[in-house]
Amino acid sequence: MKILIADDSKVMRQIVTRTLRQAGFDGHDLVEAVDGSDAFDKVRSEAPDLVLSDWNMPNMTGIELLDRLRSSGSTVNFGFVTSEGSPEMRERAAASGALFLIAKPFTPETFRDALDPILD
Amino acid sequence: MNAVAVADTDLLAIAGDMWASYLGDEPLPSIPGFVAPEVNATVSIVGGWSGVVVVGASELGAGLVGSALLQVPVDELTSTDVDDALGELANIIGGNVKSTLPGPSSLSLPVVSRGAVRVDRAVLLAEAALEWYGENFEISVWAAPEGEGE
Numbered sequence: 001m002k003i004l005i006a007d008d009s010k011v012m013r014q015i016v017t018r019t020l021r022q023a024g025f026d027g028h029d030l031v032e033a034v035d036g037s038d039a040f041d042k043v044r045s046e047a048p049d050l051v052l053s054d055w056n057m058p059n060m061t062g063i064e065l066l067d068r069l070r071s072s073g074s075t076v077n078f079g080f081v082t083s084e085g086s087p088e089m090r091e092r093a094a095a096s097g098a099l100f101l102i103a104k105p106f107t108p109e110t111f112r113d114a115l116d117p118i119l120d
Numbered sequence: 121m122n123a124v125a126v127a128d129t130d131l132l133a134i135a136g137d138m139w140a141s142y143l144g145d146e147p148l149p150s151i152p153g154f155v156a157p158e159v160n161a162t163v164s165i166v167g168g169w170s171g172v173v174v175v176g177a178s179e180l181g182a183g184l185v186g187s188a189l190l191q192v193p194v195d196e197l198t199s200t201d202v203d204d205a206l207g208e209l210a211n212i213i214g215g216n217v218k219s220t221l222p223g224p225s226s227l228s229l230p231v232v233s234r235g236a237v238r239v240d241r242a243v244l245l246a247e248a249a250l251e252w253y254g255e256n257f258e259i260s261v262w263a264a265p266e267g268e269g270e
Contacts, residue, residue: 011186084227
């Protein structure tokens with residue numbers, strides 16, 4: 001499967017990549033996007049099976065990305081990996097069609113719990 | 121509006137969780153104000169509660185964080201890498217602090233700067249310090265003056 005990791009922080013894209021490996025999700029194709037706008041384009045060009053997106057990003061936020069994807073007809077699997085895990089944000093994410101919201105700091109176990117139903 | 125509390129111990133727990141998750145070796149509690157940070161990463165929270173969260177470190181300390189997070193030697197890091205790493209610490213701590221405060225509010229992208237951070241008229245709400253590989257890391261939460269940022 002192909003996973004698109006959208007985060008404006010190179011450090012966090014690496015941490016997400018490392019955590020995927022530690023969680024046992026080896027062997028998937030990984031593609032990176034540096035903000036929401038880049039991610040929107042790469043959902044079109046790369047056709048990922050799953051998008052793991054930060055919430056706070058320049059140019060286009062993660063929630064704007066998700067809303068724009070859904071309004072353009074994309075049904076790509078989408079989950080947030082973000083520093084904010086308040087109930088309000090989880091509700092907002094779910095209302096827009098996100099499958100999960102992983103709050104930072106996370107562990108490989110958190111990734112397994114969220115991704116097992118999608119990547120298995 | 122800003123008459124809310126974030127305990128120093130809560131801030132220390134948030135930072136400790138993050139260190140344990142991403143930086144491996146556990147830090148030791150240290151004394152805030154012991155060393156003046158050389159580089160600071162700041163995130164702003166605006167809304168139901170407004171203020172800033174600052175993470176400060178020495179240049180070497182920030183480089184050690186970058187090295188640990190990117191898993192490359194310190195001397196191979198660019199200044200952008202170092203700023204990105206310290207900024208991400210501020211983002212994670214800021215996001216977790218935001219979750220404990222009255223909302224709704226929004227969190228800014230991190231801003232990294234050299235030298236002292238001016239927080240004129242802001243009120244210190246909580247502070248914590250950690251020592252890691254001999255370097256001091258300072259974390260502080262400042263509330264905006266009443267009526268600002270709301």
